[in-house]
Amino acid sequence: MAEAMKKAFVTGHPIKHSRSPMIHGHWLAEHGIDGSYRAIDVAPENFADFLASLQANGYRGGNVTIPHKEAAFTGVARRDHAADEIGAVNTLWLEDGTLWGGNTDGHGFAANLDDYAPDWASNGPAVVLGAGGAARAVIHAMKTRGLKDIRIVNRTLARALELRDRFGAGVSAHELAATAELLRDAGLLVNTTALGMQGNEGLPADPRGLPADPALLPDHAVVNDIVYVPLETPLLAAARGRGLKTVDGLGMLLNQAVPGFERWFGVRPKVTAALRALIVADLAPKP
Numbered sequence: 001m002a003e004a005m006k007k008a009f010v011t012g013h014p015i016k017h018s019r020s021p022m023i024h025g026h027w028l029a030e031h032g033i034d035g036s037y038r039a040i041d042v043a044p045e046n047f048a049d050f051l052a053s054l055q056a057n058g059y060r061g062g063n064v065t066i067p068h069k070e071a072a073f074t075g076v077a078r079r080d081h082a083a084d085e086i087g088a089v090n091t092l093w094l095e096d097g098t099l100w101g102g103n104t105d106g107h108g109f110a111a112n113l114d115d116y117a118p119d120w121a122s123n124g125p126a127v128v129l130g131a132g133g134a135a136r137a138v139i140h141a142m143k144t145r146g147l148k149d150i151r152i153v154n155r156t157l158a159r160a161l162e163l164r165d166r167f168g169a170g171v172s173a174h175e176l177a178a179t180a181e182l183l184r185d186a187g188l189l190v191n192t193t194a195l196g197m198q199g200n201e202g203l204p205a206d207p208r209g210l211p212a213d214p215a216l217l218p219d220h221a222v223v224n225d226i227v228y229v230p231l232e233t234p235l236l237a238a239a240r241g242r243g244l245k246t247v248d249g250l251g252m253l254l255n256q257a258v259p260g261f262e263r264w265f266g267v268r269p270k271v272t273a274a275l276r277a278l279i280v281a282d283l284a285p286k287p
Helices: 020-030 044-052 069-075 081-086 105-116 133-144 157-167 176-183 234-241 250-256 258-265 273-283
Strands: 006-012 035-041 059-064 091-095 098-102 126-129 150-153 171-174 188-191 222-225 245-247
Touching: 006 020, 006 258, 020 035, 020 258, 020 273, 044 069, 059 258, 069 098, 081 098, 081 105, 081 133, 091 258, 105 133, 105 222, 105 245, 105 250, 105 258, 126 133, 126 176, 133 150, 133 157, 150 157, 150 176, 157 171, 171 176, 222 234, 234 245, 250 258, 250 273
Parallel strands: 006 035, 006 059, 126 150, 126 188, 150 171, 188 222, 222 245
Antiparallel strands: 059 091, 091 098
16 A cells, blocks of 8 residues: 655745745655645634644644744644753654654754854854844754853843843843944854844834944854845845855755654755755745
8 A cells, every 4th residue: 555645834824935845845856755845824823723633634744933833832742852942843743643843943043054154153252133033043053052152132131131041051131232342252143133134124223224233243253144035134245245254044944944854754855055046046036
């Protein structure tokens, strides 16, 4: 008897913008796997019922994106260490009938920097701009890699203090006014805010749309923006103009998809130049 098609998904609300079906579809074709990966729009009030229906509908698991990551965290039966540390779930899988939740965003962040700035974890103090869910994943990855001085800067200090308390030793919280001083000896600057994203290019007080000024960084610093639309944000353009090493956010998206694909389809895929080029072409403005 033939094995049933292996099925996975990505769910969010809305979800039509997601590039995950393109990423996983590329890997399914590359490895000749009889499988499917589709985008499913689920409203928040229907999310619990959606989770309960996965096994009956033949799904092996899937990805979870905004606004369901926190609901998935409480809705699964078991969680991996990364999900517990970050406080959100972006990957689901069924194991012996039990629904598990994990978080691969930190893996995606670290793997992206490994590819384009291999010495990032030993480059000196890190400054993280923003204190939302993405910042939690980034700080988790930094602590896992052994960074001892992680400085969170956020418009609302209370949010940064929450993350400081969550992650403990080596993590500090700061107001925006402290940014310039914090950058002077930083070896890594990571923007996790939406500032610089297409449609959110900047504030009237900052016509360049920069969440921080890379001119203040030392020459050896690496600058990463987890935004990938546009691929080169104003922050990255300014850092490149300053002569600093820059890393865009697309690799985080691509690498965070790897562990889930392996769980659902049994093959660990690679993030290749061909896959990146496929997504870059899709990101290009349409006529």
